[in-house]
Amino acid sequence: MSNAYNRPDQLSPELRRRVLETARKLGYPGPDPVARSLRTRKAGAVGLLLTEALSYAFRDPAALGVLEGLALACEDAGVGVQLVPAGPGKENLDAVHRAGVDGFVVYSVPDDDPHLQAVLQRPVPTVIIDQPVVPDVDRVGPDDKAAMTSLAEHLIELGHRDIGVLCMRLTRERRNGFVPRERQENANYHVQRARLAALAEAFEAVGVDWSTVPVVERFEHTIDDGASAAAQLLDAHPHVTALVCTSDILALGALKEASRRRLQVPADLTITGFDGVPEGERADLTTVRQPVREKGRCAGKLLLDPGRRVGRAAVDPEVITLDTELRIGRTSAPPRTAEQRWFGP
Amino acid sequence: MSNAYNRPDQLSPELRRRVLETARKLGYPGPDPVARSLRTRKAGAVGLLLTEALSYAFRDPAALGVLEGLALACEDAGVGVQLVPAGPGKENLDAVHRAGVDGFVVYSVPDDDPHLQAVLQRPVPTVIIDQPVVPDVDRVGPDDKAAMTSLAEHLIELGHRDIGVLCMRLTRERRNGFVPRERQENANYHVQRARLAALAEAFEAVGVDWSTVPVVERFEHTIDDGASAAAQLLDAHPHVTALVCTSDILALGALKEASRRRLQVPADLTITGFDGVPEGERADLTTVRQPVREKGRCAGKLLLDPGRRVGRAAVDPEVITLDTELRIGRTSAPPRTAEQRWFGP
DNA sequence: CCTGGCTACTGAACCGTTAACGTTCGGTGC
DNA sequence: GCACCGAACGTTAACGGTTCAGTAGCCAGG
Incomplete structure (x- = not known):
């Protein structure tokens, strides 16, 4: 029986024909996949x-x-x-x-x-x-750490010292808002933890006190949540010159919020993402492509x-x-100097 | 054994504990899902x-x-x-x-x-x-027929009589290009057949000879294929005032091609889709939302x-x-009159 | 004529689980 | 003290296919 279906070479064509015909007559629907799986362990x-x-x-x-x-x-x-x-x-x-x-x-x-x-x-x-x-x-x-480090260095080279960070959820429990350093380091999502750590390390190396850098977390990962996170951050820290987002989706949300506030990107605000998704590509986002x-x-x-x-x-x-691959798009540029801020570029 | 896992109520907690513990000691990984499926037929x-x-x-x-x-x-x-x-x-x-x-x-x-x-x-x-x-x-x-009929009526009302159609594959074999009526009617894809038939019926009812209406088929269903189909159609029939596409993806391709040719949509050319996908929504496409x-x-x-x-x-x-639901967006409008074509609106 | 080897086919064990059934035992009502 | 009942637990037969050992039948060689 089994042979008739699976090993045509093991039996005579005549017998195979007879077996198959009888099977059809009896309404046999072919070997049962589950039983087969049990036996073959596949x-x-x-x-x-x-x-x-x-x-x-x-x-x-x-x-x-x-x-x-x-x-x-x-x-x-x-x-x-x-x-x-x-x-x-x-x-x-x-x-x-x-x-x-x-x-x-x-x-x-x-x-x-x-x-x-x-x-x-x-x-x-x-x-x-x-x-x-x-x-x-x-x-x-x-290698999230290395990737984020290269992005951080790009921003540092541009001259950014006053940044804000938007990140995805850090624990299984729903929580939104500013993230103290301890929570950053104890995040249950390894990827987020690594990206934040890389940022912290890179910016501390150039003298930025990481504990003063605002980090905003969002549990849901949508463009709208990215926008609200950006809003929350900019309300409290209007002086930041760059928003580093740990995903392109969040960055797209940040772009949306920036446009709502009539902020020029990248002139007024640099925004970066992470992932390299097609939507980000379309927006010519500075990001890490993976x-x-x-x-x-x-x-x-x-x-x-x-x-x-x-x-x-x-x-x-x-x-x-x-x-x-670090992809430098049109959403990152040097920060405005103090004069530029008052008198325009 | 089985009961220990599946029917805690059928045995004493004590026995259950013992069974489970021994199972753990023996390295038993829990009931095998395949064997279970065989037995329970689920x-x-x-x-x-x-x-x-x-x-x-x-x-x-x-x-x-x-x-x-x-x-x-x-x-x-x-x-x-x-x-x-x-x-x-x-x-x-x-x-x-x-x-x-x-x-x-x-x-x-x-x-x-x-x-x-x-x-x-x-x-x-x-x-x-x-x-x-x-x-x-x-x-x-x-109801593809009814839906396409309502879209056709919208176009007819706007005044379009000279249309072209972009459709998806009609048979399993790869084929691209203009589709004679016979092939339209013998298409192996019921949905495409129904949509084409609805169009034909609606336009013939207002005196259009369907055999003169160009229909271009594309095997692959991508924006680029939509664009190339539009190009092929417009090259051969530059006079059409509307491109009816049997999917939003094809319509997005047609929009792309129109923009490449510097045709104003909808002033120079009306383009419609079918499905109501988010990307089409963003382009404010006239379409049928399903x-x-x-x-x-x-x-x-x-x-x-x-x-x-x-x-x-x-x-x-x-x-x-x-x-x-017929969704009327900004890609459909009355065709230009002959004068408008020469002298602008 | 007997034996050995080969091919074509048959039968039975096994995969691991569940569900139904049988057994035992302690408790209750009279 | 006896009969009865239900809960708790042990036992067993499928579920349907694959695989492998084993058998029958055949032919060739000794």
Whole structure:
């Protein structure tokens, strides 16, 4: 029976024909994929764990790029991609336990995410994209520290010393507003932590007291939240000459707010992003471009590469660091001097 | 054992604790999802079949909307969404056969798609979005004919009689260029067929000879292909006063081409789309808005509603028609009169 | 004629879980 | 003190396919 479908060479064409015909007559719909999976120990799909509501992934262009890259890699290998629902707040660990997949790709979850724990307990290979860093687990991501450092140096070279920062959520609990230094350093999102730390280090190196630099956090990652964060920051610190945003989305929001306030970018205010999403490109944003699609592709390949694994564990846990590129657009320029501020350029 | 995990109420807390502890000591990773699926006959996931390469779905905002809606519905029900790779060209029916899912959502495939056949042979419920229409299978979609008729009437009212049409692929085989009427009527994509037919009917009703109306087809569905289609059409028929596009993406391409030619829209040329995607909204495109997200949501709900099914078949196969809305933007206006063309408005 | 080897096919064990069923036992009502 | 009942727990048979050992049948060589 099984042979008739899967090994035409093992039996005579005549018998195969007879078997298949009888099967058809009996209304047999072909081998059951689940039973097959049980026996062969291959589900033919990889799971994608996102910390966000599923629908969010389709809003954020960076997440979309990752998804696209992963889908591409999986398509090549002929396996499906299963979106595992794991919204924040409502912990649904069962979704992780119940997913019939051969491996997981975990995208950008906080250090202490319980879903991640659940994934790691499953006896299947796992690749983490971006964050967090877990010992003995493959990871794909850019060198956030180095990338942010190069961006910071660009701003420093331009002459900015009086900056403000807009960042994404730092913990799983909803919180918005100014972030004291301690919270920055204890953030559960490794990527945000690294970017903030890189900024702090670079600016302290040129004599800026980081504790005076305003950092505003937003839990939701949307253009509107970026705008409101920019507003909050500019209201309290109208003197800043540059807004450094830890994502392009936030930067686009900042641009929106700047335009609402009739601030010239970059003449009155420099704004920078991070990611290099198409929308940012269109706005000619100064940002760090990272190969989002490549991240997904790379993660998929790593997960599916049969040579790399014996049993459940990676042969040799790898951390793949992807190249980033500083992209200088039209949203960054030297700050106005005091005179320029009063008399115009 | 099973009870310890799934029915805490069936045994004493003491025993449960002991069982769980021993399990942990033995390194038992929890019930195997595949074996569970085999036994319970529930995979905890629904498959999404797209006729396009998986990565394409992440490019087309309309497809993305559908995906988002479906993900939303599935998230509510706690089931995953599995993207089934079924790129065009390379037929990979096995991907359909091997997918361990409780049902399929099929999005916009041609009438004669072999993957669709494979899906229908599987003993699981299926919902088709948009196309094709298959007897006894649930379908969710707008009334394309009525929607396109209302758009046509808008153009007719404005005074357009000399139009050109840009449409998406009409068959599975790659083909680009002008489309003779016969090919329009034999298109394997039901939606395109319906939209073209509605246009033809409406314009013939006001005396336009449809066989003189140029229709240009593009296999790929991108802004650039829309632009090249517009170029091809305008080169051959510079006199048209309106370009009707069967999708917003194509219309955005047409806008791009118009701007390249320094044609004023809508003064020199009216351009209309179909779908109502955010990008079109931003361009203030005249279009037909259809609730793409709702399509996905609706399909998911239909598929997962336990009351609607006995065994594999739908109790009462349903065709859900979603409302559309004519959205008049700033890309449509009355055509210039002959004098205006020579002397300006 | 017997044996050895080859091919074509058959049967049974196994994958890990769940759900149904059977057993035991302590408690309650008469 | 006996009969009955329900809760708690142990046992077992599928679920449907794959795989592998084993058998039957055949032909060739000794």
